[in-house]
Amino acid sequence: MTPRTEIADLIVIGAGPAGANAALAAHNAGLKVVLVDEAAQPGGQVWRAPITAKAKQSPVKDIDRKMGDALRQQLVSANIHILTDTQVWSADRQPEGFEVGTIGEAGTVFLRAPRLIAAPGAYERILPFPGWTIPGVFGLAAATALLKAEKTLPGRRIIVAGQGPLLIAVAAQAVALGLRPVAIVDAASRADWAKSLAGYARQPRQLARGMRWMAQLTRARVPYYRQHEVSSATGADSLAGVTLRSLKSGETRTIDVDTLFVGNGLTPADEVFRLLGADQEPCPISGTQRVVCDELGRCSVPGLYAAGDAAGIRGALPALHQGRIAGLAAAHDAGALSGAALSAALASSSRALTQLQPFADASCRLMRLSGQRVAAAPDDTIICRCEDVRAGDIRKAINQGAVDINQLKHFTRLGMGPCQGRICAVNAAEIIRQETGAAVNSTRLTPRGPIRPLETAQLIGEFGYSDIPIPKPAPL
Amino acid sequence: MHRKMAARELSIQVDGKTIGCEPGQSVASALLAQGIYRFRTSPNDHLPRGPFCMMGACQECAILIDGSIRRACQTEVAEGMRVCLKGASA
Ligand SMILES: Cc1cc2nc3c(=O)[nH]c(=O)nc-3n(C[C@H](O)[C@H](O)[C@H](O)COP(=O)(O)OP(=O)(O)OC[C@H]3O[C@@H](n4cnc5c(N)ncnc54)[C@H](O)[C@@H]3O)c2cc1C
Ligand code: FES
Numbered sequence: 346m347t348p349r350t351e352i353a354d355l356i357v358i359g360a361g362p363a364g365a366n367a368a369l370a371a372h373n374a375g376l377k378v379v380l381v382d383e384a385a386q387p388g389g390q391v392w393r394a395p396i397t398a399k400a401k402q403s404p405v406k407d408i409d410r411k412m413g414d415a416l417r418q419q420l421v422s423a424n425i426h427i428l429t430d431t432q433v434w435s436a437d438r439q440p441e442g443f444e445v446g447t448i449g450e451a452g453t454v455f456l457r458a459p460r461l462i463a464a465p466g467a468y469e470r471i472l473p474f475p476g477w478t479i480p481g482v483f484g485l486a487a488a489t490a491l492l493k494a495e496k497t498l499p500g501r502r503i504i505v506a507g508q509g510p511l512l513i514a515v516a517a518q519a520v521a522l523g524l525r526p527v528a529i530v531d532a533a534s535r536a537d538w539a540k541s542l543a544g545y546a547r548q549p550r551q552l553a554r555g556m557r558w559m560a561q562l563t564r565a566r567v568p569y570y571r572q573h574e575v576s577s578a579t580g581a582d583s584l585a586g587v588t589l590r591s592l593k594s595g596e597t598r599t600i601d602v603d604t605l606f607v608g609n610g611l612t613p614a615d616e617v618f619r620l621l622g623a624d625q626e627p628c629p630i631s632g633t634q635r636v637v638c639d640e641l642g643r644c645s646v647p648g649l650y651a652a653g654d655a656a657g658i659r660g661a662l663p664a665l666h667q668g669r670i671a672g673l674a675a676a677h678d679a680g681a682l683s684g685a686a687l688s689a690a691l692a693s694s695s696r697a698l699t700q701l702q703p704f705a706d707a708s709c710r711l712m713r714l715s716g717q718r719v720a721a722a723p724d725d726t727i728i729c730r731c732e733d734v735r736a737g738d739i740r741k742a743i744n745q746g747a748v749d750i751n752q753l754k755h756f757t758r759l760g761m762g763p764c765q766g767r768i769c770a771v772n773a774a775e776i777i778r779q780e781t782g783a784a785v786n787s788t789r790l791t792p793r794g795p796i797r798p799l800e801t802a803q804l805i806g807e808f809g810y811s812d813i814p815i816p817k818p819a820p821l
Numbered sequence: 822m823h824r825k826m827a828a829r830e831l832s833i834q835v836d837g838k839t840i841g842c843e844p845g846q847s848v849a850s851a852l853l854a855q856g857i858y859r860f861r862t863s864p865n866d867h868l869p870r871g872p873f874c875m876m877g878a879c880q881e882c883a884i885l886i887d888g889s890i891r892r893a894c895q896t897e898v899a900e901g902m903r904v905c906l907k908g909a910s911a
Binding site for chain 2: 383385390396397398399400468469478479480481482483484486487488490491494495497499581582583584730731732733762763764767768798
């Protein structure tokens with residue numbers, strides 16, 4: 346069966362704040378847009394839609410829920426062509442434009458357009474420690490996904506650990522569910538938070554929500570370990586205990602828990618940009634890499650635009666404006682919007698971005714994970730979860746001459762499992778960098794499609810013998 | 822949380838055992854609500870694994886669902902769905 350093809354003026358990958366607003370802006374300017382997201386509903390990570398009855402019934406006080414509902418309504422009203430439950434697994438640039446391979450309910454569909462806006466968001470970073478692969482250890486962002494979609498969290502005795510604003514958000518929402526954390530473990534000090542307050546003060550609604558969360562935690566008397574990190578976890582088939590370590594004194598203590606939520610910031614989702622060969626640069630905020638783009642989101646590959654966290658971590662509200670800007674830029678570059686109309690339309694979003702920057706900086710500072718902390722992983726710490734490659738294996742490979750991450754992959758199989766390096770590559774890169782002083786460029790895996798695991802049957806779809814092309818016999 | 826949910830309107834089969842779940846729940850969350858944390862073992866060192874990122878990135882929740890390997894955190898429960906934790910250790 347030949348896969349279906351759809352032709353548009355613009356393809357947008359990701360229906361989070363960035364992608365959805367990019368699609369809306371370009372659509373309103375007259376472009377034929379197709380928007381793709383692997384989630385069941387638009388909204389992205391931060392504005393994820395409630396799915397279960399319990400989540401839908403909960404009062405709509407939360408600003409993320411309100412913003413998400415408003416965005417979903419806008420997409421419906423504008424009649425945006427959106428493919429949900431659809432994964433993007435390939436992206437290719439041909440002379441006529443981009444070809445994006447997708448797979449969803451309808452099977453394989455190839456999208457073609459002269460322009461492509463990629464807004465796939467971010468992945469969570471987690472500082473590996475011995476025992477982080479034990480069932481019952483979850484990401485902090487994982488908890489937010491469950492809270493938003495299903496208004497639930499697993500576990501009876503939980504610890505919430507890591508760094509950044511999500512820590513407080515998850516702990517407070519757990520308390521609200523009646524699941525009081527046994528401890529909050531925060532890498533930041535009181536002074537680190539105080540420094541961020543200045544940035545947060547510019548966004549009074551967000552600040553008020555943060556203060557409310559802090560008050561809830563104080564009222565619930567949740568033990569708060571500042572300048573601490575999780576140093577190890579134990580358990581066989583599921584989690585039994587977590588050991589905390591003071592970042593100041595090195596002192597440790599062990600707590601019995603069945604569930605741990607831990608997260609150390611975000612890193613841009615960059616598979617699409619790497620597949621298309623767009624230039625990357627070090628991201629000063631996440632400490633990893635981000636795609637190079639100008640202030641309108643244009644990347645080094647003509648016709649390719651980046652927006653939102655995928656273009657460097659800045660958070661939901663900046664993502665909304667970056668998306669809108671990229672959508673307008675694409676419309677302009679396609680000839681649908683004059684230069685004057687573009688400048689006029691851009692003004693409000695550019696201003697908003699400037700205003701939001703201190704807020705974004707404040708969150709990002711708290712989320713920044715230092716390379717030394719990653720590279721300090723003991724030898725027995727698993728770094729690549731898929732292939733069980735440990736920090737010691739990586740150090741051994743470096744001693745045997747592996748100088749960049751692609752060589753490391755050949756030496757150890759790191760990054761060759763089904764997650765394709767999404768979880769391990771940034772951490773392995775940090776170990777290489779700290780051990781060898783390698784440049785950032787040599788610490789990214791060469792991209793390979795498909796960027797999502799696929800079953801051959803899914804890709805081929807249903808077919809009969811009559812679908813098999815019979816080649817013309819060669820002349821004798 | 823392991824507390825009883827108000828309405829269990831759907832049921833799925835996990836290794837032949839029936840478990841109740843809510844419409845809209847992901848397979849991962851339905852199993853976690855039953856206290857099932859271990860989903861599979863890693864192929865090299867055979868270490869127990871369960872869902873981790875809940876956003877479709879890590880593939881740790883990939884198990885046999887209705888005969889094909891799917892990410893349990895990205896798959897919504899459906900009446901009569903068959904989930905197999907045994908043998909999905911690849
Ligand atoms: C798991 C997680 C939870 C988070 N929770 C919060 C929170 O509670 N509060 C907060 O302020 N910030 C949160 N963040 C930070 C968040 O990244 C930003 O605040 C905001 O969501 C960024 O918007 P965006 O549009 O750039 O990306 P996103 O909102 O992440 O949207 C990207 C979209 O692209 C889709 N996508 C990605 N790759 C593909 C593909 N290959 N095929 C198809 N679709 C694809 C995703 O499904 C997603 O819907 C979270 C981040 C993560 C990773
Ligand atoms: S838990 Fe990571 S992909 Fe499902």
